[in-house]
Amino acid sequence: MHHILEMRARLLRWYDDQGRTLPWRVRPDDRARGVVPNPYAVWLSEVMSQQTTLAHATPYWEKFLAAFPTVTDLADADRELVLSMWAGLGYYARARNLHKCAGVVRDEFNAVFPTDEKTLLGLPGIGPYTAATIAAICADESTNIVDGNVERVISRVFAFSEPLPKGRKDLRALAGTLVRDERPGDYGQALMDLGATICSPKSPTCLLCPWAKFCAAHKAGEETAYPKKDKKKSTPVRRGYAYVLRCGDKVLVEKRPDKGLLGGMLGVPTSAWGQTPDDHSAAPLKRNWQRVGDIKHIFTHFELRLEVFLAEVDEPINGHWVEDTSSLPTVFRKVVEAALRP
Ligand code: SF4
Structure with a gap:
């Protein structure tokens, strides 16, 4: 227990000093000054940045927010226009769901973007990761945010030996043991940042890592052996x-x-x-x-x-x-x- 609290405190301190500044993100000092995140903008950023780099997704996010400043603007837009603006981001089912979801928020939620995990999970195209992220960032709900970056960090810290994807559920549960009520949004974003910057897939910079002293993979010198993966079938x-x-x-x-x-x-x-x-x-x-x-x-x-x-x-x-x-x-x-x- 003591261990977990220290891990969280170190990670949050690291985030305060070195977390990434992203256009849709409210940094801790701004949050302290009363700036609140815009759930619509956070949702757009999360849907767009899945399966691609932030550098690639960011101009799309800017373009969408400029063209559709509110969820109603997006819902009212012609679907063909939305799809053509999405071109280049791939995974087009996501763009169709984006437009559909905006319509549901406009029609069933009075154009107010929901921020609780349970309601979010019922919206088109919103899965467990996106729901957990929006709820933590926008409503301070202590959800368990697990994306690919978080999976990597957690599997290394605990030297999690079950291969993915089979072990995914257990790994998620393990990540959940670190969740607490304090600053849930910042904690989730900190963990994602740690995976995206320091705990990189091929060459983690453990010397700079706030969790180095707790990390089992690092202690064993086997950082890149995790997460374990099932052997890939060749691509058809x-x-x-x-x-x-x-x-x-x-x-x-x-x-x-x-x-x-x-x-x-x-x-x-x-x-x-x-x-x-x-x-x-x-x-x-x-x-x-x-x-x-x-x-x-x-x-x-x-x-x-x-x-x-x-x-x-x-x-x-x-x-x-x-x-x-x-x-x-x-x-x-x-x-x-x-x-x-x-
Ligand atoms: S010590 Fe290294 S392997 Fe472990 S979490 Fe930190 S960066 Fe990743």
């Missing part, structure tokens, strides 16, 4: 064809079906993704295609390899033509670049 590969039809500066795109990967997003026409297709029935023209390159894109559960074909027409055929392809999902931007690169 899917293949397909992508068709870039060009007319002057414009390219033909189509809206992908709502269900399925990149659902609702614009993209160039492609065949189905699976085995290499044996015909070109998905091509928007029946002739004049030239094979111009290949691209590779990694999704969460598979690697996609597309053969890229290009054709040109003098007059646009029926369909949706765009000049600016920067708001297409990354995989389609790669296809267009492969087709049009000089």
Whole structure:
């Protein structure tokens, strides 16, 4: 017990001095001056920064907050606009849920973003990590915040021997033994910062770590042996064809079906993704295609390899033509670049 209180005190002191300053974060000194976090802005930041770096997510967060300063603005926005502004962040189901969640908050919560963990968990696209984080930061609820960074720190400190993902539930419970009522938001953010900066995956700087004296992995000199992981199965590969039809500066795109990967997003026409297709029935023209390159894109559960074909027409055929392809999902931007690169 004494041990845990000392660990918490050291971590919070470290956070006060060295925690990261982030645009959506209220630092302890500002909090002491009465500044309160905006749950809508915190939610946006959490949804956007999953599975990517903060450096990549931050400009999106700024762009969204400028375009939609309140949750009602986001809910009222056209879904296509929201999806196109999300392009490049990946995991498009998240963007669809973001818009849906804003609608629920507007319609069922009087446009006031909830801040208690239980209610948050009932909202579209909000899982245990995001709910715990918003509740701790915005409502001082002593929740158990566990993201990938926290898993790494906790597994090292306790030399947690069960491999992930199977051991995840127990690891979470272990992280929960450190939770107390004092400064829950700062504690959670401190722990995430420790994992994101000092306790890095490959080369933790234990000399600077406020928990070095308590850390079992460090004592054994085996920091990077944790978290233990089940052996990875090799990533499956899917293949397909992508068709870039060009007319002057414009390219033909189509809206992908709502269900399925990149659902609702614009993209160039492609065949189905699976085995290499044996015909070109998905091509928007029946002739004049030239094979111009290949691209590779990694999704969460598979690697996609597309053969890229290009054709040109003098007059646009029926369909949706765009000049600016920067708001297409990354995989389609790669296809267009492969087709049009000089
Ligand atoms: S001592 Fe090293 S391995 Fe242990 S928590 Fe700190 S940085 Fe991570």
